[in-house]
């Protein structure tokens with residue numbers, strides 16, 4: 001079945017290649033759990049990731065983001081070009097995903113928010129871990145504009161997490177901190193885990209293993225919620241820290257959250273270029289091709305349980321052009 005899926009996908013991509021110019025699929029990943037997660041069983045675990053990466057290695061020509069940006073600029077993209085990206089800097093990227101990538105001879109680009117290295121935690125994970133750890137059967141979430149929600153079952157916890165995330169996502173950094181403190185009290189959870197994100201030496205290990213490290217700010221703010229000067233400082237300080245850790249230039253960037261017009265604008269794209277990056281990725285869906293704005297490249301998160309659906313979605317994504325691409329920058 002797996003072999004057949006690979007052959008069909010390759011044939012489909014070759015047929016698409018004959019009628020369309022070379023296109024670049026950029027995949028987005030976040031966590032890769034060692035084992036299936038009880039609250040989010042559909043998220044990637046080591047076994048599924050291994051299966052996906054075997055398919056990718058057999059079917060696509062995988063480049064780092066920096067390599068792909070050079071090839072896009074030169075008009076020399078290989079057929080079936082793909083970039084694998086990981087956002088945020090989860091420790092499981094090093095502990096679980098890296099051995100899989102190496103096993104399949106693949107390089108990937110890891111965009112790391114430096115403020116969470118060495119024991120930090122992103123606000124969304126604080127929400128998830130509060131709900132994971134609570135011993136209560138229901139939570140009074142009126143403080144978040146929600147009703148009392150049941151949390152006895154894993155499925156209930158997932159629903160509560162999703163509702164809380166949507167309430168907290170667009171708050172300021174300070175407001176988010178307050179919200180997490182309040183949620184911890186409501187959940188009756190005294191301490192949250194401190195090992196979710198990479199340690200400094202793990203970033204260095206990734207770089208030494210031939211992986212690419214990209215910028216992702218310090219605190220992962222929504223850039224559009226900051227002044228341009230604050231946004232600049234977030235982007236520059238993240239870049240400098242990563243360059244110091246790796247003793248090497250960091251010249252690719254991923255916008256936090258990454259939705260064009262909602263999380264960042266053309267002004268931020270110009271800023272990223274002015275700060276010495278060679279290109280940047282968004283979360284707008286689609287494939288890239290030569291001529292696209294290198295500072296607003298689209299990406300794709302292929303959520304899917306089965307390999308057959310995963311490969312079909314990658315094929316469909318090859319056709320996904322100019323539908324939700326980022327608007328052009330004011331000046332180039």
Ligand SMILES: [Zn+2]
Pocket residue numbers: 087088216220255256257
């Ligand atoms: Zn991110």
